[in-house]
Amino acid sequence: MTKTYSIGELAREFDVTTRTIRFYEDQGLLSPRRRGQTRVYSPADRTTLKLILRGKRLGFSLAESRDLIRMYRPASDNRQQLEALLQRIADKRAQLERQLADIQVLQTELDDAEARTRQALTGL
Amino acid sequence: MTKTYSIGELAREFDVTTRTIRFYEDQGLLSPRRRGQTRVYSPADRTTLKLILRGKRLGFSLAESRDLIRMYRPASDNRQQLEALLQRIADKRAQLERQLADIQVLQTELDDAEARTRQALTGL
DNA sequence: GGGGAAGTTTACGTTAACGTAAAGTATTGA
DNA sequence: TCAATACTTTACGTTAACGTAAACTTCCCC
Numbered sequence: 001m002t003k004t005y006s007i008g009e010l011a012r013e014f015d016v017t018t019r020t021i022r023f024y025e026d027q028g029l030l031s032p033r034r035r036g037q038t039r040v041y042s043p044a045d046r047t048t049l050k051l052i053l054r055g056k057r058l059g060f061s062l063a064e065s066r067d068l069i070r071m072y073r074p075a076s077d078n079r080q081q082l083e084a085l086l087q088r089i090a091d092k093r094a095q096l097e098r099q100l101a102d103i104q105v106l107q108t109e110l111d112d113a114e115a116r117t118r119q120a121l122t123g124l
Numbered sequence: 125m126t127k128t129y130s131i132g133e134l135a136r137e138f139d140v141t142t143r144t145i146r147f148y149e150d151q152g153l154l155s156p157r158r159r160g161q162t163r164v165y166s167p168a169d170r171t172t173l174k175l176i177l178r179g180k181r182l183g184f185s186l187a188e189s190r191d192l193i194r195m196y197r198p199a200s201d202n203r204q205q206l207e208a209l210l211q212r213i214a215d216k217r218a219q220l221e222r223q224l225a226d227i228q229v230l231q232t233e234l235d236d237a238e239a240r241t242r243q244a245l246t247g248l
Numbered sequence: 249g250g251g252g253a254a255g256t257t258t259a260c261g262t263t264a265a266c267g268t269a270a271a272g273t274a275t276t277g278a
Numbered sequence: 279t280c281a282a283t284a285c286t287t288t289a290c291g292t293t294a295a296c297g298t299a300a301a302c303t304t305c306c307c308c
Contacts, residue, residue, distance in 0.1 A: 054226045059183015071237045074244055082245050089238050096227050102178045103220050113195045114213050121206050
């Protein structure tokens, strides 16, 4: 019998509101089981939530995260769709590469800024 | 005599609308000179715009980018403020580190997804 | 058995980041 | 000279991603 989570538990763990989690479900990013009215989250649901929040930290929209979630599941036996999926994966990879490059540029700019700030401090 | 740019030139170069560029000015991120009514952008203005768009690709808000721009200029001779600036720089650096880690996790997840997709394709 | 505490639905409100349209000015090329 | 281009300001509209509030049910505890 595998572990489950309540919406409140997940909200606390990831520091989001329950409203946020329900909103993600509304947008089709999560589909927890129900015990009566109450939502019951599986470890897989929790992983999905984690994926969404990781995406948010990288500036992804919920639509992009939904796409990412779909990439992470087979979900098709159609050749065309699988090929299209490979393409979307490649596109995402390219986007991540660009973000990585952007981060590196920003890091060296921060290095510069810090050096100049320290320089200004020694001049006081 | 240093080069200048019109708003249209910059818009074309960076693939944004002129509305967007004016909006950034409205938000205090850009302050081009004027020739009469018309905005005239310096190479420094262009660099600032590039910084903003790089931030956007990383999911930064305009407020964050405004802060980044300020980090990139001395702008103070007050010890307290310089120390505070160093702190903000350190914070940004930490954020970039986390984003970098997030990207790496996502990259290996994409690797998995691609492998599984190729596997599904060979099974057809 | 009477509160809390945690869950639910429904619905209106809010903010950021522009889009879109209207109406006017300035320059430029046929 | 006139019509197309590129610029300007002003102002209302739009979308994503929730926040906030109200009104309700369920469960647990003393």
